[in-house]
Amino acid sequence: MSEDESQPSDQYWSFPSNFCIATVIKNAKVINTGSCISILPAGDNKIASDFYYNNSFPVKIDYQKPRNEVTIYFKPTAVIRFVPDLKFESGKDTISDFSPYSDYLETMYQILSIEDRDKQIELFEKYWLSKLVPASLSVVQSILTDLENNEKVSDIAGKLGISRQYLHKMFFKHIGKSPSEYQKTHRFKSVVDEYKTQKKLTELSYNNQFFDQAHFNKHFKELTGVSPTSFFKNVDITDSNFWLFV
Numbered sequence: 001m002s003e004d005e006s007q008p009s010d011q012y013w014s015f016p017s018n019f020c021i022a023t024v025i026k027n028a029k030v031i032n033t034g035s036c037i038s039i040l041p042a043g044d045n046k047i048a049s050d051f052y053y054n055n056s057f058p059v060k061i062d063y064q065k066p067r068n069e070v071t072i073y074f075k076p077t078a079v080i081r082f083v084p085d086l087k088f089e090s091g092k093d094t095i096s097d098f099s100p101y102s103d104y105l106e107t108m109y110q111i112l113s114i115e116d117r118d119k120q121i122e123l124f125e126k127y128w129l130s131k132l133v134p135a136s137l138s139v140v141q142s143i144l145t146d147l148e149n150n151e152k153v154s155d156i157a158g159k160l161g162i163s164r165q166y167l168h169k170m171f172f173k174h175i176g177k178s179p180s181e182y183q184k185t186h187r188f189k190s191v192v193d194e195y196k197t198q199k200k201l202t203e204l205s206y207n208n209q210f211f212d213q214a215h216f217n218k219h220f221k222e223l224t225g226v227s228p229t230s231f232f233k234n235v236d237i238t239d240s241n242f243w244l245f246v
Helices: 104-112 117-129 138-148 153-160 164-175 179-195 201-207 213-224 228-234
Strands: 011-014 020-026 028-032 036-041 047-052 059-063 069-074 094-096 243-245
Touching: 020 028, 020 104, 028 047, 028 094, 047 104, 069 104, 069 117, 104 117, 138 153, 138 164, 138 179, 153 164, 153 179, 164 179, 179 201, 179 213, 201 213, 201 228, 213 228
Parallel strands: 036 059
Antiparallel strands: 011 059, 011 243, 020 047, 020 069, 028 036, 047 094
C-alpha cells in the first residue's frame, strides 16, 4: 500500500489464516485492541512494525489514512527459517514493535521511502533472503500434512511415538498456534477454496468432515462472524487473501 493508493474502503475485515504476517508501515501508529487494528498517521521517521501469528477470529482493520506499507505472509514453518530464535507466547497472537534484527527497522524505513514499487519489492525480498537460515523441519512438516488430512492429534502423536503434550509443545514452538487451531483454520481455508467449484454448502460440510450442517455453520461463524451464506455473498474469494470491505 502507498499513501496515494486508492482502496475499496479504509476499513475491512480480515479472517483467520495459518500464515504468520510481518507488517511495516512508515510514519504510522498502530493501535491493536484485539478485535480491531487501527492505523493512524504519526510523525516523520516513525515506523510501525508488528508480527501476527495466532489470530483465530475475525479482526477489523481500520486505516485513518492510507500509509506506505509492506506486508509479508510467511507460510507455516517459514518464519523459523529466517528468525530461528523467534519466541511465540501462549495466549498471545501478536509481537508488537517487531524487530528481529539490529538493522531491521532502519532498513525497512529506507525501503518504504522508495517510490518505485518494483524496486521496493526487490530490496525487501533481497533483505529477507539474506537472513535465511537452513533448517531441517521434516517432523513438523509431516505433522502439518497429517493435520491437513484431518488426522486426529492423538493418532499423529502415536505414529511418532511421542505424547500429545510433547507434540503440542513442539508444534507451538514452530508454528505459533496449537495443532487443533491450525487444523480448524485449515478446514476453513479448504472450504473457501472448494466453494470456488462446489457451491452447495451441504456438499462442502460433508466433504470437509463436519458432523452436520449445524456443526458446519457454527464452525464457520466462529471464524468469520457471519453465516456461510452471508460470507460467500459478500467476500471476494478469488484472491488468495480474502477480506470483507465495509
